[in-house]
Amino acid sequence: MRTDDESVTTLEDLRSDLALRYKWTPSGGNSVDPAIVEADMAALDRDGYLIWENLLTPDDCGQIRDVVKPWLGHTGRNSFEGRRTQRIYSVLSRTRVCDRIVDHPRVLAVLDRLLMPNYLLSALQAINIQPGESAQLAHHDDGFYPIPRPRDPLAAATIWAIDDFTADNGATVLYPGSHRWGKRRPEPSDQAMPVVMPAGSCVFFVGTLWHGGGANTTAQDRLAVTAQYCQPWLRPMEAFTLSVSREIARTVSGDIQRMLGYSIHPPFVGAVDGLHPLRLLEDGNI
Ligand SMILES: O=C(O)CCC(=O)C(=O)O
Numbered sequence: 001m002r003t004d005d006e007s008v009t010t011l012e013d014l015r016s017d018l019a020l021r022y023k024w025t026p027s028g029g030n031s032v033d034p035a036i037v038e039a040d041m042a043a044l045d046r047d048g049y050l051i052w053e054n055l056l057t058p059d060d061c062g063q064i065r066d067v068v069k070p071w072l073g074h075t076g077r078n079s080f081e082g083r084r085t086q087r088i089y090s091v092l093s094r095t096r097v098c099d100r101i102v103d104h105p106r107v108l109a110v111l112d113r114l115l116m117p118n119y120l121l122s123a124l125q126a127i128n129i130q131p132g133e134s135a136q137l138a139h140h141d142d143g144f145y146p147i148p149r150p151r152d153p154l155a156a157a158t159i160w161a162i163d164d165f166t167a168d169n170g171a172t173v174l175y176p177g178s179h180r181w182g183k184r185r186p187e188p189s190d191q192a193m194p195v196v197m198p199a200g201s202c203v204f205f206v207g208t209l210w211h212g213g214g215a216n217t218t219a220q221d222r223l224a225v226t227a228q229y230c231q232p233w234l235r236p237m238e239a240f241t242l243s244v245s246r247e248i249a250r251t252v253s254g255d256i257q258r259m260l261g262y263s264i265h266p267p268f269v270g271a272v273d274g275l276h277p278l279r280l281l282e283d284g285n286i
Pocket of ligand 1: 127136159170171172173211212214224
């Protein structure tokens with residue numbers, strides 16, 4: 001029970017928005033028609049994934065390709081990263097060209113319903129699967145957190161096709177419905193589905209869905225960008241508060257600031273010296 005001069009009198013109050021200067025604000029996902037998002041949520045609950053075609057224009061993809069391609073160098077250090085796969089980590093600290101992927105309203109609208117407020121960005125990577133790469137080991141992305149299945153997802157991923165995804169150029173391979181599996185793993189008799197989609201499209205899937213990068217048996221590269229998100233009380237895969245400078249953090253959208261860790265999981269998780277982390281971005285702080 002709250003009284004006018006005491007904001008915390010029960011344990012439930014501790015879960016409320018106790019920040020004074022930086023209260024929760026709606027995400028950019030609020031701009032999406034709720035009927036569209038409800039349909040997305042129903043499909044996600046049934047299948048574990050969604051495919052949105054052509055969210056990016058050919059120009060958007062061209063800009064991303066032009067920025068990312070010169071950085072592609074060494075290939076993976078093991079077969080999971082991919083011996084013939086090139087990865088660029090910490091993309092947010094290098095360029096603003098992928099910001100539109102990270103805070104795309106269609107993505108945020110679904111995350112707003114799937115995860116708790118102030119969910120975090122867990123990873124942002126460019127993944128270039130080269131000719132000759134074999135299929136990646138099937139996995140589910142929140143399997144890194146040691147909490148047994150079946151359970152609700154702790155995370156979610158998007159994979160954006162910057163090149164067309166075809167059945168044989170390394171398109172991500174999904175096991176539809178596998179988000180509901182308990183302990184079991186994919187078997188040869190399970191139906192795997194390559195995500196065939198044109199450049200500019202996005203596949204969104206929950207952290208419990210089994211999937212992997214596909215084999216590339218063509219003569220062309222397959223470039224993608226993946227943005228992954230997790231609950232606000234989990235440790236993200238990439239430590240963005242260490243890799244993205246405050247100078248850069250000041251230039252990104254409010255949604256991205258929140259997802260980088262300039263936000264709090266009530267009442268204290270993520271605080272800095274007892275204060276809301278957004279205070280670090282205020283004038284006068286370096
Ligand atoms: O590149 C892909 O299509 C999937 C990659 C993936 O799932 C991963 O590296 O965890």
